[in-house]
Amino acid sequence: MKTLSENRAFGGVQGVYTHASDACGCDMTFGLFLPEAAQEGPVPVLWYLSGLTCTHENAMVKAGAQQWAAEQGIAVVFPDTSPRGKGVADDAAYDLGQGAGFYVNATEAPWSKHFRMWDYVAEELPRLLFNAFPVAEELQAISGHSMGGHGALTLAMAFPGRFRSVSAFAPIAHPAASDWGRKQFTAYLGADETKWAAHDATLLMKKRGFDGPLLIDQGTSDQFIDLLMPEALISAIATRRQPATFRMQKGYDHSYFFVSTFMEDHMAFHADALFA
Amino acid sequence: MKTLSENRAFGGVQGVYTHASDACGCDMTFGLFLPEAAQEGPVPVLWYLSGLTCTHENAMVKAGAQQWAAEQGIAVVFPDTSPRGKGVADDAAYDLGQGAGFYVNATEAPWSKHFRMWDYVAEELPRLLFNAFPVAEELQAISGHSMGGHGALTLAMAFPGRFRSVSAFAPIAHPAASDWGRKQFTAYLGADETKWAAHDATLLMKKRGFDGPLLIDQGTSDQFIDLLMPEALISAIATRRQPATFRMQKGYDHSYFFVSTFMEDHMAFHADALFA
Numbered sequence: 214m215k216t217l218s219e220n221r222a223f224g225g226v227q228g229v230y231t232h233a234s235d236a237c238g239c240d241m242t243f244g245l246f247l248p249e250a251a252q253e254g255p256v257p258v259l260w261y262l263s264g265l266t267c268t269h270e271n272a273m274v275k276a277g278a279q280q281w282a283a284e285q286g287i288a289v290v291f292p293d294t295s296p297r298g299k300g301v302a303d304d305a306a307y308d309l310g311q312g313a314g315f316y317v318n319a320t321e322a323p324w325s326k327h328f329r330m331w332d333y334v335a336e337e338l339p340r341l342l343f344n345a346f347p348v349a350e351e352l353q354a355i356s357g358h359s360m361g362g363h364g365a366l367t368l369a370m371a372f373p374g375r376f377r378s379v380s381a382f383a384p385i386a387h388p389a390a391s392d393w394g395r396k397q398f399t400a401y402l403g404a405d406e407t408k409w410a411a412h413d414a415t416l417l418m419k420k421r422g423f424d425g426p427l428l429i430d431q432g433t434s435d436q437f438i439d440l441l442m443p444e445a446l447i448s449a450i451a452t453r454r455q456p457a458t459f460r461m462q463k464g465y466d467h468s469y470f471f472v473s474t475f476m477e478d479h480m481a482f483h484a485d486a487l488f489a
Numbered sequence: 490m491k492t493l494s495e496n497r498a499f500g501g502v503q504g505v506y507t508h509a510s511d512a513c514g515c516d517m518t519f520g521l522f523l524p525e526a527a528q529e530g531p532v533p534v535l536w537y538l539s540g541l542t543c544t545h546e547n548a549m550v551k552a553g554a555q556q557w558a559a560e561q562g563i564a565v566v567f568p569d570t571s572p573r574g575k576g577v578a579d580d581a582a583y584d585l586g587q588g589a590g591f592y593v594n595a596t597e598a599p600w601s602k603h604f605r606m607w608d609y610v611a612e613e614l615p616r617l618l619f620n621a622f623p624v625a626e627e628l629q630a631i632s633g634h635s636m637g638g639h640g641a642l643t644l645a646m647a648f649p650g651r652f653r654s655v656s657a658f659a660p661i662a663h664p665a666a667s668d669w670g671r672k673q674f675t676a677y678l679g680a681d682e683t684k685w686a687a688h689d690a691t692l693l694m695k696k697r698g699f700d701g702p703l704l705i706d707q708g709t710s711d712q713f714i715d716l717l718m719p720e721a722l723i724s725a726i727a728t729r730r731q732p733a734t735f736r737m738q739k740g741y742d743h744s745y746f747f748v749s750t751f752m753e754d755h756m757a758f759h760a761d762a763l764f765a
Contacts, residue, residue: 220742220744220746220747221708221710221740221741221742221746221747221750222746222747222749222750223746223749223750224750227746274550274551274745275550275551277553277556277749279746279749280553280749280750280753432497434497464497465497466496466497468496469550470496470497470498470499470503470555471496471497471498473498473499473553473555473556474497474498474499474500474556477556
């Protein structure tokens with residue numbers, strides 16, 4: 214693992230690191246904010262998964278997470294959204310290929326060689342993180358934005374007991390029924406839709422739910438709201454009697470201005486669960 | 490004037506607008522955050538001037554100003570750092586030409602045709618702002634980062650009574666004596682150094698000072714600290730008995746992580762002056 218940069222921020226350190234990834238078969242870069250409290254021992258960690266077109270960097274510089282993470286004494290990890298590089302398959306569309314991994318293990322050519330983002334964020338990066346940094350494996354929470362909200366919700370429901378809490382900003386909530394999902398799942402996972410169910414937050418909510426607190430924010434003026442399908446997920450939440458807070462935020466769109474506006478609330482929400 | 494975008498943020502609106510500039514002879518773009526309070530009437534306004542290579546956008550998305558501006562009920566305007574476009578002179582170096590206007594009116598060819606950033610931020614943009622938006626001309630404050638800190642300090646001292654308060658993050662503090670200044674002032678203003686004095690915060694501090702509160706933050710690990718010369722300005726401040734707060738912040742560098750870390754303090758500092 215190589216350190217690309219470390220900047221002092223809010224009393225802690227915002228680092229960027231790169232490493233050879235076995236899961237993805239290429240070098241992968243991630244950001245990690247360690248609060249000052251990490252100098253004294255392992256701290257809780259929040260996974261923040263980003264959306265389409267983002268690298269590890271977008272949320273790291275635009276979501277305003279560090280200040281609240283510093284205040285709460287929580288580390289935040291910002292993984293990339295896909296494998297990258299010259300030898301890695303790609304597509305001209307912004308929503309397929311590099312920058313659009315959808316947090317799945319692709320089984321179909323040409324994607325299956327590198328696009329194993331599920332293994333990367335669920336197994337490989339956690340191992341690396343807990344070995345190399347003062348973060349507490351038993352105190353994890355997860356969040357994300359848009360495609361990253363989809364990733365956060367599906368990971369949280371896939372690994373009961375791993376995450377104390379889950380939140381999402383304008384998540385892709387029902388990809389198996391949306392143009393943000395069907396195209397990518399067909400490409401990455403193939404045409405058999407039964408294989409998609411493990412990666413659809415609405416279907417997982419119907420089947421499993423989440424054993425812990427759940428927070429979702431969605432802007433009413435989100436330009437992508439028809440693709441996100443929040444109504445499907447909230448309906449599943451209500452039907453299941455899943456404890457959750459779902460907020461439709463008046464006038465907000467899909468941008469980082471929306472994410473940064475509500476970041477304080479999300480960090481406080483996760484802190485409540487992590488320090489309970 | 491044309492609206493390029495408006496995003497809801499922290500209960501207010503982050504807008505981006507473009508307009509034909511007489512001062513610069515080209516289209517100019519700026520960001521303006523209006524807090525929710527602006528719906529009820531004119532609010533105070535903080536000018537935030539950015540540094541080398543920045544457009545109107547960098548601080549707008551990375552400095553974390555909006556949340557504190559929203560809390561305090563202050564508008565924030567983010568001007569660009571130079572004229573831009575195909576017909577506008579430029580230089581291959583990052584620190585001369587487009588993205589590096591240094592907030593002066595160039596008198597030398599080829600810069601004098603468009604590089605009139607002093608007139609732009611001191612006269613033209615204020616007129617446009619006070620005509621078109623609910624911001625209070627009698628309640629202005631000014632801040633900036635690096636080259637923008639230089640701009641903020643020189644504007645504040647050039648127009649006594651206009652700004653209630655001035656602050657700077659790692660300002661270029663003595664450009665007439667630094668490689669961040671001598672090169673640009675020679676290009677823009679010519680070799681006669683007497684013409685530079687009006688654009689050097691240290692020389693202005695010796696001659697005039699500022700009639701109001703002044704706050705400067707500087708990181709001890711700033712990779713550009715030798716070019717910034719904070720010691721020259723703080724010496725002038727001390728010699729003059731200028732009321733000021735100057736903070737050397739341990740371990741911080743020149744990045745937006747430094748700026749965003751201390752933005753809350755700067756906004757509270759300006760709010761104290763604006764709402765006094």
